[in-house]
Amino acid sequence: MSSPLSPAAHTVSHAPAPLSGARIVVVGAGMTAHRFAENLTTQDPEGSWSLTVIGDEPYLPYDRVHLSEWFATRDAGALSMNVDVWDDPRVTLVTGDGVAALDRQANVVTTKSGHQVGYDHAVLATGSWAWTPRAEGTDLAGTFTYRTMEDVERIAEWVRLREQSLGRPVRGLVVGGGVLGLEAAAALQSLGASATVVEFTDHLMSAQLDQGGGEMLRLLVEDLGMAIRTGAAAQRFLPAGDGPVGTAELSDGTVLPVDVVVFSVGIRPRDRVAREAGLAIDERGGVVVGTTCQTSDPAVWAIGECASFEGVCAGLVAPGNDMADVVADRMLGGDRTHHRADEGTKLKGVGVDAASFGDVNALSAGALEVSFVDPVNRQYRKLVLSDDAKTLLGGVFVGDIELYAALRPLLGRPLGADPAAIISPDGGGGVELELPDDAIVCSCQNVTAGTVRGAVTEQGCTSMGQIKECTKAGTVCGSCVPALTKLLNAELVKSGVEVSDALCEHFAMSRAELYRLVSDEDLATFSEVVAKFGTGRGCAICRPTVASILSTLHGGHVLEGEAAAVQDTNDHVMANLQRNGTYSVIPRMYGGEVRPDQLLEFAKVAQEYGLYVHITGAQRIGMFGARLDQLPEIWRRLVAVGFESGHAYGKSLRNIKTCVGQAWCRFGVQDSTTMAVKLETRYRGLRSPHKLKFGVSGCARECAEARGKDVGVIATHKGWNLYVGGNGGANPVHAQLLAEDLDEATLIRYIDRFLMLYIQEADRLQRTAPWVAERAGGLDELRRVVVEDSLGIGAQLEATVQEHVDSYEDEWSVTLADPAKLRKFVQFINAPGVADPDLAFVPERGQIKPAAEVDAVTYHDPRDARDAGLAGSEGAR
């Protein structure tokens, strides 16, 4: 491997003592069992022991913490944890068979299928049950718990079938408003169901948040469309006419119609095997263990949620992992002990931020609370401090949890800054909090600030990826990543390493620098550029970047000569890859206009190929699901009626959104549509560091949302106002006014200059907004260069754009006329007519979508999927 890293090793506090010949059995194959097996195999690579891990779930041990992500991928395999350990010849993994009994006299475990395994050491890692409340009707069809892969698969299937048979969206109810309940509610929403959450206490996440935080969280999840009922319990469930659950009665007398119910009211340790084996069990359940994680029988250990330590069964993975570490260490002769620290809790998977740690309700004697509440912006922050206001005892963060990662490691330590300043709206950033080396930054993996610093200074890590690989920090819940990033950068700066702006492994300079070099030396191919300024043969980062630079400097077709080999994969086939390997087809619709005759041909194509049709978010129409080998035939028909590439796949001008303007609208003061068509015609196909979007509105009412675009043009009575540096997307930014009341020629001159500057100077994948914000001198300096031409480069910038305009040809038309370029549009070079046999589609609302793993009936031909949908109960809506 190229990285300077040793493989992730947990610290070993001893020289491994031989476990020679020992037979180890782990009961349960969940998260902590996996951690234990990983520890043992990596820490004692030569040992001659044998390890058998027995789990009753029919899957490879998977990452339960990220269970909800299954809904996004529908792929059980995507959640499995590092599978290398199961390849170790000393390790045997049994799945789908539970342990029925542990015989401590004979030192044997017996599985339900009658399989017997002898042991010298047994480790119980059986986790928990999800609890179902005592209420009538909790056994009706349509009621679920939320704990296992099987649970989520069954929930998804139920919602799908119920929606089909009811012919309307499904109504969901989650009983329990804790972190898991909210996660389950978000999952129901993602399946298209509505979600009501019933919580017995008076606020959400009552185990982790104080009342104020809980109330803010309520506002936030209500914004997401969830309905919240606190102070109520689910008392009774009654069946619908056809049998499954149909109504829920709450303790406050409310009766709710429901089609699916998920219980998330807590967990109970799975201690039956231990109990029947006569091991000590805590009165509240759980196998009693001490700091060594041994049970009342020293040959039997217990880790994870089934183990009761100091009377508590932890419901989080971090203490379980620590216990797994302790047992592996001890078996190998070490003397590690288990400790509990406050881990803090962060809500995840809901799309709303809430996190807390420590004494959230300020119950410690004399504790002081400092809070900031802003219901308008949905923010709540509270710090709990010791009576002298010095030591941090707890924190609650809802809405904006940036401070959580930075403050949690300081729990029980001096805060070292004014608490009010830290939590005030603009305070946090300014206050510098230096973490002590022994402060835990990543509590999931128990990694201290010192370990992260060491990874930089001693192991040479320079990126977040390397930090993760090296220390494992940041790989479970991810909430510590901001804090890790700060530590990493601070350490890099301290050790004199410049925070590198290298493009990638192959080019040591930034994109802007490379642009200048390529332009000065007048290089024309990737091979020349990499030979002169880089190393190796490039990668998926630098190849498309160089392709884009060469395209701006020299024009030419994207698939001409060597350029074909360096284009990003989307540019290479001039279409955008979809999740199942098919493509979208999005032709340009200048100014949002499309002629009826074009629309007819578009519809015919979609009909004949069975493609999915969607009005895109950018004022044009897309077809989805086209196979690689179909793209040329489809485009031939589109080009024939005057369509052109819409560059929806390129880092280049996408579309120009516009309104009907003066031509039709009562308020319009300029012809915005014509202006949009002119601009789109001018800048189409211009390759840039990131995609470019424009908007043109016919008056200040701004129906085209031009200020949300990289370039916004808004009509005035005297001409056009030019705005730059806006975008929607992940971090929406409003474009800022660059110049007012421009005539057409000046407007175009300024846009030419602005775009070329951006193309020359911006980083790879940096949109105009951050480029403008970070550019020295900001908007004022930019105005001097673009409007006043203070550098005297205006004419040159315009000339480069003009060259592009003059040499522009539609990529698809050129490709269709060149048999050589068409050759790659096949799935199989040795079987050109054959389509990917694994493609599968299902009907939805009279059209198609890619099939997922759970879909029982799928169609290889999208037209069959569509027709089945139209013919079936689903029908076209």
Place this chain on the structure above:
Amino acid sequence: MTFVDVCALEDLVTERGTGALLGDTQVAVFRLADGTVRAVQQRDPYSGANVMSRGLVGTTRVAGADGAERDVATVTTPMLKEVWNLETGEVLDSGGKVKKPLLVFATEVRDGRVLVADAPNPLVEA
């Protein structure tokens, strides 16, 4: 294991891939800058889609067992950009996810024809 003739070397674009069908097995075939050809499984193990041949090729510098560094040929999946060693199928960048290697198929260029083994090499221990 037998070698199957899939195409002429000149049908392949340098540093670009193509799909090929060997019985029921889909493979991704790449022609590298040095004229050699590599083949790996067509299915991207992360997305499950048969798209590896549409990935970008390149190189990554790795240290060998002897500590000497060299560039090995790589492919990046077009889907979510994980990176593999084209010679061994080993994952070089999994984006922090579990490493899922690619099966590698032996290749030969004979008399200007590209031949690919119809069964994968045994998995190499990473």
